[in-house]
Amino acid sequence: MSLVNIKIDGKQIQVEEGISLLQAARKAQLKIPALCYHPDLPAWAACGICVVKVEKSPKMMRACSLPVSEGLSVVTNDPELVEVRRSVLQLILASHPQECLTCMRNQNCELQRLSAEFGIRDIPFEMRPKKLPKDESTTSIVLDPSKCVLCGRCVSVCQGMQNVWALEFLSRGDQTRIAPAGDIQLDDSPCIKCGQCSAHCPVGAIYEKDETARVWSNLMDPTKSCIVQIAPAVRVALGEAFGLEPGTLTTGKIYTALKMLGFKAVFDTNFGADLTIMEEGSELVERLTKHPEKLPLITTCCPAWVDYLEKYYPEMIPHFSTAKSPQAMVGALTKTYYAQKVGLDPASIFHVSVMPCTAKKFEVQRDQTMHSSGFQDIDCSITTRELARMIKQAGIDFLNLPDSPADDPLGEYTGAGTIFGVTGGVMEAAIRTAHYLLTNQEMGDVNFTPVRGIEGIKEATLQVAGKTLKIAVAHQMGNIQTVLERVKAAQARGEELPYHFIEVMACRGGCVGGGGQPYGATDEIRLQRTQGIYKDDSISKERCSHKNPSIQKVYREFLGHPLSEKSHHLLHTHYVPRPLYRK
């Protein structure tokens, strides 16, 4: 990497050649104001707020899309630049509804923040707010194009990062809007509900479908027993909503808060993750030893990924693990095993899951197998963001809460369960148990680091029981295609498979970077959250799913053994090809 000398506001600095001026300025302790720019995405120069003056150039340039070169000299702030930025903001505000107080992003909006920082007190232009209908067709996210500032992040995320192509700019000029092809409803489009558009939207134009009111009303209902479970990635991110550093582990405080909110029992999705490993690990061993034609095995914990595969790669369905996701497994056991154990009528249970994910809202009702208990196994799924709001509405002093434990028996988890929240985690957890199932011996060191990290596609091999196990891990939906095409090419040529086992998560970094997590995720924040997850793993008493005492108990008392008939009925699902477009 060659370095170049540039001058920013008279200060000489050395930076890598070719990075944008916006990035370079960070090294000179300057955060050039910007709206459309997001570090996850290629610069698109849509908003014009990051303008700077370049020496010897007659016009202002956008810092986000100005690559640095030797000798570049820029001015990033002077009264004229501030005035230009103010005007740009005022123009955006002139076509933006003035609904801040009742907006989902109130106090958490990038446009509102810039407007406050620039002291905008009036808008000297004719107000021309857009009036376009909301799209509330999906179970997961709401699209409110009237609030859209056309920054283009959601389109870039949906097409580039995720390769889903549900969203596109339609029309032109002041008619431009964000919509699926042909102004159809999002639910009839290829949308996989991953919610990355909502996580990247700077304003209130795309957001999670808020179901807190439904949760509150069931918590109030004396005939209902509300039971909750929390996902691995929630515990390292919820704290951010209360000012804690990303990655701070707040598991015990979350359990306490949930009990204060009125949940009768607090379970942990990590228990479900351990159970998923028992079923999926056994499935892997079965395919390796008896059904090699069904290899590679592909993980299915991620509902956005499931939706993607059913739409884009239905021919790969036979390779999908039939094991349900951890969320769904805890749901199924709550209304069967647990209800019987404590003598609760499953009809009276209202089961809520707290997930870092918008697609989980879709999963809880995706098909009939989500009613395996005879009722909808999980009644409602809320995101990390929604739980943060509920805790605040209840006036709970989250930061000063004492820790409390989760409830037995669906609350106990191992380190293997908790790492489901990061990319590579499901693979690592599966390896820990598959090794034991194949060799009857524990791994010497349970840390399997080749699958860790933010790289989009990770490959590794592992020697188990005299065999070479070839694995791949992919995250961020757009990276999946490469892995699947390799498999399909090998299949078509009748060659040896490139992989035996593939883990897929739709969101960058895995669930820690999920579409329902607190706003503002960047790779830096994803890494902090990831470190929190691995810390939770390393401090766990048991680090392999098969050593979870509660898992052993559930099999002993209820399920029998992995892949048993009861397991198949309650803990497994199936997949069907779905059209990309329903209209």
Add this chain to the structure above:
Amino acid sequence: MFVQAPESIQFSSELDDFIEEWKNRPGNLIMVLHRVQEEFGYIPRAAAIEVAHRLGVNLAKIYGVITFYHFFKLTKPGRNKIQVCMGTACYLKKGEDLINELENILGVGLNTVTDDGEFSMEAVRCVGCCGLAPVLMVGKDVFGKVTKAQLPEIVAKYRKA
């Protein structure tokens, strides 16, 4: 890619050949869409889906293109397409009066099709013969220095007997 069109559509063999010829060439999408519109008079959704399938282009991209360019139509125009020029010269020569008068005669305004499907009218920018302003086109026929009084006769000429 798994694209299932809600309804199937038949392309003419000429269009099939054209798509085959352009399939792997850069910039093919707009070329193909032009031909599709030539064949159907607009871009039916089933045709857009078929084009997505044949060219391996995402449907979202196709809609991005066909909604960006005014030339592409998403709804079926009338059998006779009347285009009234509102470019600078025709605008100054009261092209708008022609639109108003046509609205009286046809009973429908801009960008709408008459109930019998015979006519639709749209305003266009310069058609390239400003010396003849005000100008209108019916299909591919150009009428220059048009007066309001001539309009009933022009419409009658194209109405199916």
